Amino acid sequence: MSTPLPATPADPDGLAEIADAVVRLGETLRTVTADTLVEAVIRQAVETLPRARWASITTLRHGTFRTLAATGERALQADALQYRVGSGPCVDAALEDSVHRSGDLAHDVRWPESGAQVAREVGMGSALAYRLTLVADPDLVAALNLYSDVPDAFDAQTEWAGTMLATHAAWAVSTALAQERAENLELALRSNREIGTAIGVLMAQHKLTRQQAHELLRLASQDSNRKMADVATEVVDTGELSLPRRPGRPAPEARGD
Structure with missing residues (x-):
């Protein structure tokens, strides 16, 4: 499990460590093959962001959701449940072009059905989901999803750091899907x-x-x-x-x- 990023008097929010992690991610992405780009991004997200336990990439094309990649079975299960219900952080982030953060999925009034089921059946306590801006494919929408089994896992600092990772994720998904089309x-x-x-x-x-x-x-x-x-x-x-x-x-x- 990731540990909280260290803070210092000169860097009270630990942002320098986050920036370093993003730089390392960029270096990593230059060394991996196109078919492993997406997996590299979500793996790095789990390793970098405090208390993130699982990550996945959701895609939406012509009304159909699917999980492009995930770091574990529980992320796949959480995604699939939200697809089935038709709502939840990962679904709404994709549909609404937004960022959704929940520290208490079991009682989040925005997703009374899917949130409660994800908490009860998969054991997720928190979620953070970002809409990804893809290139060269107007019919495709994607989202980066982060999950944790503890409540209030993601704070404002984590959300900000995740935004930088989401930028890399969008590039990786675009590249991987372009290769798939080719x-x-x-x-x-x-x-x-x-x-x-x-x-x-x-x-x-x-x-x-x-x-x-x-x-x-x-x-x-x-x-x-x-x-x-x-x-x-x-x-x-x-x-x-x-x-x-x-x-x-x-x-x-x-x-x-």
Whole structure:
């Protein structure tokens, strides 16, 4: 568990230590790979902020919430409960573009249902959630969530320090999701190439039109409960297509010479 940041007469709020921690986080983020950026941010948040025990990242796209990353199962459970109820610090921070801090989730009048359930079922006493400003994806909203199992875990100083960490978290989430989109695009392009090549193979072998060859791939995919791209790869690799026949269903007709 994190310990309170030290205060000195010259730095009564311990802000220098917080600033140093943020600098260290920035240095850490330059050394990790894109697919571990988000995990690095939330891990650092737990290590840096006093009495933070768990952290997570919530994303919201087209009305659907999901947890992108979490430091433990209890954070996942707390997030999921709030998604199910439709309210709570992490949900409202995302929806309202705001910061929400609660020192007594069990009795917080803002979230009488979700707060009480998170306290009772997951054992959370406090929460602190920030809306994250993402770039290059207007359809996506995100939030950084911090949890503790003790009441009044987060004070104004912690909230201020968390704001700096939330800035890094927004950058990390944007970077990770940009990589995910790039990977999905590359996968889609690769799949389309495989399907196109397989269609060409079937057209040449069986004298089919492009539409008939595509229909054969679709039927094989449906009958074998496999993705069309996987079936196409098999055709490209082996030159053959296995197509189980369903009773009463005629096969696509081959085009004569």
